[in-house]
Amino acid sequence: GAVVSQHPSWVICKSGTSVKIECRSLDFQATTMFWYRQFPKQSLMLMATSNEGSKATYEQGVEKDKFLINHASLTLSTLTVTSAHPEDSSFYICSARQSGSYNEQFFGPGTRLTVL
Amino acid sequence: AQSVTQLGSHVSVSEGALVLLRCNYSSSVPPYLFWYVQYPNQGLQLLLKYTSAATLVKGINGFEAEFKKSETSFHLTKPSAHMSDAAEYFCAVSDADSNYQLIWGAGTKLIIKP
Numbered sequence: 001g002a003v004v005s006q007h008p009s010w011v012i013c014k015s016g017t018s019v020k021i022e023c024r025s026l027d028f029q030a031t032t033m034f035w036y037r038q039f040p041k042q043s044l045m046l047m048a049t050s051n052e053g054s055k056a057t058y059e060q061g062v063e064k065d066k067f068l069i070n071h072a073s074l075t076l077s078t079l080t081v082t083s084a085h086p087e088d089s090s091f092y093i094c095s096a097r098q099s100g101s102y103n104e105q106f107f108g109p110g111t112r113l114t115v116l
Numbered sequence: 117a118q119s120v121t122q123l124g125s126h127v128s129v130s131e132g133a134l135v136l137l138r139c140n141y142s143s144s145v146p147p148y149l150f151w152y153v154q155y156p157n158q159g160l161q162l163l164l165k166y167t168s169a170a171t172l173v174k175g176i177n178g179f180e181a182e183f184k185k186s187e188t189s190f191h192l193t194k195p196s197a198h199m200s201d202a203a204e205y206f207c208a209v210s211d212a213d214s215n216y217q218l219i220w221g222a223g224t225k226l227i228i229k230p
Contacts, residue, residue: 006159034217043206043220044160093159103148103167103210105218109159 003027004096006108013084014116020080021111023094029074030096034105035067038091050077074099084115118143120209122221130229135179135194137224139207142188147211149190150218151181154204163205166190177201202228 003026013019023033032051036044048069050056056069066088068080077096081088091112095105123138141147148167152160164175171183181192190207207221 004159043223044218046217049217091157095160097216103216104150104162104165106162107152107160110157112157 002098002106004030004094004106004108006092006094006111008111009109010112010114012114012116015085016083018080018082019084019113020078021092021094021113023077023079023096023108025075025096025098025106028096028106029099030077031074031099032097033071033077034095034097035069035077035079036093036095038093038110040091044093047079081113084113086115089113089115118147118209118211118214118219120207120219120221122205122207122224124224125222126225126227128227128229129197131199132196135192135197135201135226137192137205137207137226139181139190139192139221140188141190141207141209141219143209143211143213145211145213147209148216149181149183150208150210151175151179151190151192152206152208153177154206154223156203160206163192197226197228199228199230202226 005024007022035047047062048056048058050071058064071077093110095107119142121140150165151163164173166183174180206223208218210216
């Protein structure tokens with residue numbers, strides 16, 4: 001149980017275009033989902049916390065107009081990278097926390113974004 | 117503020133040898149502690165977690181970790197390394213002060229020598 005999927009697993013796009021990444025909890029309801037960014041050979045950097053039905057909470061330094069997060073249901077959150085540029089190229093990972101649980105996050109397999 | 121320190125960005129051991137990956141944390145309230153493993157170009161997989169039950173926690177793939185409050189440590193061990201253990205390992209802590217967000221260590225790359 002507790003499986004989280006991400007789609008797509010990798011994407012290549014042109015500079016200036018927008019890319020949407022989906023994060024789904026497949027077998028549980030996730031009140032809270034998290035979006036992370038990981039640079040090569042580095043740890044995870046929390047970008048934002050997404051609560052179902054409300055606006056996402058962004059970490060300091062993360063542009064909310066650049067990284068649009070929507071958490072419309074208890075099993076789906078989306079991250080849209082708007083007007084992507086090469087510096088947005090990274091590995092994006094989502095995680096989901098089960099409703100009523102505070103002690104574990106379940107991670108998706110990640111999405112590799114390359115902006116040309 | 118909470119923090120997690122993983123000593124050693126790279127740890128190299130021979131196949132069959134003991135694996136010891138170190139993690140120290142700072143937290144003013146009882147924490148939850150986690151070890152995750154990440155294989156190249158993949159997401160994170162939970163190895164084990166401490167949630168205030170037994171201080172010695174057994175996880176998957178033969179790994180275990182011991183919570184030592186007096187040392188604020190949660191080191192990860194495995195008696196005998198296997199080639200398939202080569203990966204990046206992350207220690208993380210969460211507690212009420214962080215609103216249960218995960219605070220991450222920098223990661224330790226485990227290298228297994230044949």
